[in-house]
Amino acid sequence: xxxxxxxDVSDVxxxxxxxxxxxxxxxxxxxxxEIVVILGPNGAGKSTLVKAIAxxxxxxxxxxxxxxxxITGLKAHKMVREGLAFVPQTENVxxxxxxxxxxxxxxxxxAKGDRRRxxxxxxxxxxxxxxxxxxxxxxxxxxxxQMLAVARALMVRPKLLMLDEASAGLSxxxxxxxxxxxxxxxxxxxxxLLVEQNARAALSISDRAYILVExxxxxxxxxxxxxxxxxxxxxxxxxGNKTVDAEARP
Amino acid sequence: xxxxxxxDGLLLGxxxxxxxxxxxxxxxxxxxxxxxxxxxxxxxxxxTVALTGAIGFLGGSHAPIGPFSFGFGLIAAGLIxxxxxxxxxxxxxxxxxxxxxxxxSAIIMVIASFGAAMALRSLLEFGFTSQxxxxxxxxxxxxxxxxxxxxxxxxxxxxxxxxxxxTIMHLVMTRTTIGRAMRAVSENPxxxxxxxxxxxxxxxxxxxxxxxxxxxxxxMVGITVQIRPYxxxxxxxxxxxxxxxxxxxxxxxxxxxxxxxxxxxxxxxHVVGAEFRAAIAFLILIVVLLVRPTGLFGVKD
Numbered sequence: 001x002x003x004x005x006x007x008d009v010s011d012v013x014x015x016x017x018x019x020x021x022x023x024x025x026x027x028x029x030x031x032x033x034e035i036v037v038i039l040g041p042n043g044a045g046k047s048t049l050v051k052a053i054a055x056x057x058x059x060x061x062x063x064x065x066x067x068x069x070x071i072t073g074l075k076a077h078k079m080v081r082e083g084l085a086f087v088p089q090t091e092n093v094x095x096x097x098x099x100x101x102x103x104x105x106x107x108x109x110x111a112k113g114d115r116r117r118x119x120x121x122x123x124x125x126x127x128x129x130x131x132x133x134x135x136x137x138x139x140x141x142x143x144x145x146q147m148l149a150v151a152r153a154l155m156v157r158p159k160l161l162m163l164d165e166a167s168a169g170l171s172x173x174x175x176x177x178x179x180x181x182x183x184x185x186x187x188x189x190x191x192x193l194l195v196e197q198n199a200r201a202a203l204s205i206s207d208r209a210y211i212l213v214e215x216x217x218x219x220x221x222x223x224x225x226x227x228x229x230x231x232x233x234x235x236x237x238x239x240g241n242k243t244v245d246a247e248a249r250p
Numbered sequence: 251x252x253x254x255x256x257x258d259g260l261l262l263g264x265x266x267x268x269x270x271x272x273x274x275x276x277x278x279x280x281x282x283x284x285x286x287x288x289x290x291x292x293x294x295x296x297x298t299v300a301l302t303g304a305i306g307f308l309g310g311s312h313a314p315i316g317p318f319s320f321g322f323g324l325i326a327a328g329l330i331x332x333x334x335x336x337x338x339x340x341x342x343x344x345x346x347x348x349x350x351x352x353x354x355s356a357i358i359m360v361i362a363s364f365g366a367a368m369a370l371r372s373l374l375e376f377g378f379t380s381q382x383x384x385x386x387x388x389x390x391x392x393x394x395x396x397x398x399x400x401x402x403x404x405x406x407x408x409x410x411x412x413x414x415x416x417t418i419m420h421l422v423m424t425r426t427t428i429g430r431a432m433r434a435v436s437e438n439p440x441x442x443x444x445x446x447x448x449x450x451x452x453x454x455x456x457x458x459x460x461x462x463x464x465x466x467x468x469x470m471v472g473i474t475v476q477i478r479p480y481x482x483x484x485x486x487x488x489x490x491x492x493x494x495x496x497x498x499x500x501x502x503x504x505x506x507x508x509x510x511x512x513x514x515x516x517x518x519x520h521v522v523g524a525e526f527r528a529a530i531a532f533l534i535l536i537v538v539l540l541v542r543p544t545g546l547f548g549v550k551d
Binding site: 054055056075076077078079080081086088091092093094095096097101104105106108109152156 | 427430431433434437438440441442443444445446447448449
């Protein structure tokens with residue numbers, strides 16, 4: 001595969017406080033149609049990296065392009081118009097607002113004539129949400145909330161969907177459901193960048209993976225290769241040896 | 251006890267409620283207690299005075315409409331003043347609060363708002379003196395409503411105006427894109443950005459709406475009582491009591507809170523005497539903070 005990358009993140013330094021980078025020279029590239037996962041121990045800077053890509057955490061240096069366009073300095077609220085949608089790990093829906101209002105907010109980015117169609121497309125993918133329209137989002141279960149957050153992100157038909165730990169806190173059955181939905185979304189034409197703790201499940205649906213340690217790239221490769229490399233699995237992903245994950249924490 | 255206090259309380263409550271909407275929105279969306287909000291009430295009233303004069307000078311009609319003390323000149327002046335007061339609030343943010351927001355400290359913004367309030371008030375005293383002014387000196391005959399309650403046509407008009415503005419506000423907050431965006435930013439600013447909301451635009455809309463409604467409250471005070479540079483400052487504590495009683499961020503809460511504070515104040519005049527009237531808002535504030543800090547419509551974090 002040598003297609004031009006849809007998302008290209010090169011040598012990004014980012015963090016909340018000036019002079020205190022959490023991400024220290026990370027590079028990630030995602031080609032159109034791929035599912036790519038960023039793995040790594042707790043505190044590796046995975047979440048900070050995707051937040052920095054989304055414009056929520058200041059980038060000190062480095063460059064981010066989406067479909068060839070430089071989006072490094074773009075404000076967070078403009079990212080979604082460029083085709084980059086992001087689902088954060090926590091507080092990813094407006095709990096005090098209704099499911100319908102949550103979706104309407106996302107649809108407001110679209111041109112007036114496209115809003116109806118956007119709503120229909122999203123509710124076709126998540127039929128439950130159509131029925132729960134009047135319900136306060138805070139009253140949804142964990143899995144339903146996650147679905148609402150993803151539906152919200154898909155409203156704008158993004159080129160790239162970034163999901164930060166979409167499986168966190170969900171039961172194994174729901175994790176399976178979420179990952180099945182992610183594959184479905186990819187088949188519908190959206191490229192996907194995941195951040196995951198759940199390495200096993202994530203690798204099973206991903207094409208490629210990056211392993212981030214201490215804010216830097218440590219390994220990258222085809223998901224299938226990482227999956228079978230016992231050293232990597234044991235050292236960074238908590239596969240096969242339950243105590244390793246704890247040791248890897250800073 | 252005479253039921254007149256109910257009519258007086260509702261009218262006072264309507265003014266407090268309109269002002270409290272701005273306080274509650276600023277508090278929940280910009281995340282600080284704006285003590286300069288009362289000054290928008292005074293500035294709104296004085297701008298209306300000035301504009302009414304200008305309209306009269308340009309040949310506009312000041313003939314009263316029907317039983318009311320005011321004419322189309324005042325209505326036109328009031329509408330323009332609402333926009334101007336909204337713009338004053340936007341300008342105050344651009345000149346002062348916007349720069350302080352970068353430091354991310356709410357207490358700095360609160361102290362700055364005290365300073366801004368003093369400056370705005372002093373400018374009014376400088377320009378218009380401390381002597382009260384009136385939209386009209388005409389005496390209105392109060393209409394008996396039964397049960398010993400009497401209201402003037404002006405008072406009825408002001409209640410109708412409040413009802414209209416509150417209804418519009420409710421529709422704006424629940425049915426429009428900007429209203430939804432305002433609720434979103436008040437709940438979660440960072441998720442709002444992700445969703446594609448321009449938070450700066452929402453801030454500007456909040457100031458504009460808060461300023462315009464404060465102006466409306468100022469005009470109401472001006473028509474039913476009098477216009478003084480301290481009129482807004484004197485309402486500040488009731489505004490905050492109402493906003494906190496209703497639950498920070500809730501528009502219906504602010505209005506209901508305003509009515510309760512207004513009714514309580516005017517009842518207090520009958521029960522314990524006029525000198526304790528100002529203490530009532532303070533008492534309500536303390537009781538709410540002790541018993542139910544989230545207010546009537548507040549959501550727990």
